[in-house]
Amino acid sequence: xxxxxxxxxxxxxxxxxxxxxxxxxxxxxxxxxxxxxxxxxxxxxxxxxxxxxxxxxxxxxxxxxxxxxxxxxxxxxxxxxxxxxxxxxxxxxxxxxxxxxxxxxxxxxxxxxxxxxxxxxxxxxxxxxxxxxxxxxxxxxxxxxxxxxxxxxxxxxxxxxxxxxxxxxxxxxxxxxxxxxxxxxxxxxxxxxxxxxxxxxxxxxxxxxxxxxxxxxxxxxxxxxxxxxxxxxxxxxxxxxxxxxxxxxxxxxxxxxxxxxxxxxxxxxxxxxxxxxxxxxxxxxxxxxxxxxxxxxxxxxxxxxxxxxxxxxxxxxxxxxxxxxxxxxxxxxxxxxxxxxxxxxxxxxx
Numbered sequence: 001x002x003x004x005x006x007x008x009x010x011x012x013x014x015x016x017x018x019x020x021x022x023x024x025x026x027x028x029x030x031x032x033x034x035x036x037x038x039x040x041x042x043x044x045x046x047x048x049x050x051x052x053x054x055x056x057x058x059x060x061x062x063x064x065x066x067x068x069x070x071x072x073x074x075x076x077x078x079x080x081x082x083x084x085x086x087x088x089x090x091x092x093x094x095x096x097x098x099x100x101x102x103x104x105x106x107x108x109x110x111x112x113x114x115x116x117x118x119x120x121x122x123x124x125x126x127x128x129x130x131x132x133x134x135x136x137x138x139x140x141x142x143x144x145x146x147x148x149x150x151x152x153x154x155x156x157x158x159x160x161x162x163x164x165x166x167x168x169x170x171x172x173x174x175x176x177x178x179x180x181x182x183x184x185x186x187x188x189x190x191x192x193x194x195x196x197x198x199x200x201x202x203x204x205x206x207x208x209x210x211x212x213x214x215x216x217x218x219x220x221x222x223x224x225x226x227x228x229x230x231x232x233x234x235x236x237x238x239x240x241x242x243x244x245x246x247x248x249x250x251x252x253x254x255x256x257x258x259x260x261x262x263x264x265x266x267x268x269x270x271x272x273x274x275x276x277x278x279x280x281x282x283x284x285x286x287x288x289x290x291x292x293x294x295x296x297x298x299x300x301x302x303x304x305x306x307x308x309x310x311x312x313x314x315x316x317x318x319x320x321x322x323x324x325x326x327x328x329x330x331x332x333x334x335x336x337x338x339x340x341x342x343x344x345x346x347x348x349x350x
Contacts, residue, residue: 031126031135034094036152038063043294044172045152046098050108052081053094055123061088062323063293068099071107078115085120088323095125102129109136175298179268179283181276191272193230197237207345210247213238214346217251217263225262229270235263236271239278242311243344248282249312250333250340250349254326257290273306281312288319289329296320 034053039045041053041063052064064084069077085093095112099105109125113136116122125136132147182190201209216235220227227235239245252260264283271279284299297320303313318324341349 031124031133032148034096034124035126035128035133035150038096039152042172043292044175046172048100049098050077050112051096051098052084053096054084054088054090055092055094056088056090061090068097068105069108071104071111074108074111075115078112081112081116082119084323085116090120092121092123094123096128097126098128100130102127105129106134106136172294172298175294176301178265178295179280179298179302181268181273182270186270187272190233190270193233193270194237194272194275197234201234201237205345206241206243209238209241210244210344210346213244214247214251214349217248217260220263221251221256221259225259225266227263227266232267232270233275235267236275236279239282240275242278243340245278245282245312246336246340247344247346247349248278249285250337252286252289252329253333254289254329257286257326260286261290261292261295277303277307277310277313280306281310281316284316285312288316289326291326293320 038051038053041060042051042065046065048068049065050068053060054062054064062084064081066077081093084090093116095109097105097109099108106127109127113122113125122137127134127136127147128150129147131150133150134147135143201212204212213235216227216231220231235248239248248264261283264279264286267279268276268283280299280302284296284303287293287295287299296316300313300317300320303310304317307313319328337349341347
């Protein structure tokens with residue numbers, strides 16, 4: 001189960017007195033409203049998925065998604081949901097199942113709902129199948145037997161979410177493609193650039209390499225995250241030294257997370273597999289810091305597949321699994337910068 005927090009400030013609590021209202025807050029009252037905003041909570045439009053929206057004091061705290069389980073596997077999923085409700089002090093949840101097989105999806109939803117009874121109130125259970133939806137919580141007969149037509153993009157809340165700066169990709173597959181790296185046709189040319197970069201930096205000491213990466217990253221983020229192909233390949237090669245890679249991590253901040261995401265996405269796009277682990281890990285780190293849980297999870301999955309020994313990948317997997325908030329970055333970044341600066345020989349890292 002992958003857990004997403006509301007974008008783009010995934011750890012924001014309910015607004016306290018004296019604080020300005022959250023500019024990204026959307027008011028949800030009906031099942032159709034939830035269906036309109038779920039893609040913006042996840043970062044993509046779900047298909048063949050079970051989505052669990054966990055709430056506290058009337059606000060969405062977490063959104064969890066997993067591939068739609070079989071009805072027989074639903075009790076185990078319910079146990080995971082109960083664990084999340086306890087861990088995060090959730091006081092209500094919404095279950096939404098997306099599946100072309102209406103009968104199997106309905107059975108899964110009913111099994112999960114039964115499994116969480118007593119742990120937390122289930123506010124709504126919604127089945128989405130073949131462009132229609134049904135409320136399984138409806139007992140008054142108000143819902144059409146044939147389901148209600150489902151078009152999340154046409155809902156007013158979808159337009160409001162876009163206006164407020166929230167993003168939903170067309171599918172999770174598009175995010176997987178984003179972190180997949182270059183296609184096979186581009187690899188010979190890109191490997192030539194990697195070879196040139198390796199030759200250029202082979203005899204350079206670590207502090208010089210770390211300073212070069214830091215300068216390139218800071219310039220790119222200041223310019224909106226854009227880099228040309230040569231710089232992108234250079235960053236991938238410099239990241240082969242893990243201490244130098246961690247300089248890129250330590251330079252991140254929550255306010256500039258989107259710029260770091262754009263930068264490292266461009267590096268991933270041109271990095272052949274043999275130099276891709278550091279860029280993918282740094283993209284995942286920027287995604288976590290910026291509250292993009294969907295992108296974080298895609299990076300984690302690629303690292304688990306292609307470089308299971310990547311230590312930063314292990315940390316990102318733990319952050320995702322435990323649904324730890326980006327606010328944790330504010331607590332850990334000072335110590336990380338001091339440690340990384342000392343190891344990489346960049347004492348002025350900030």
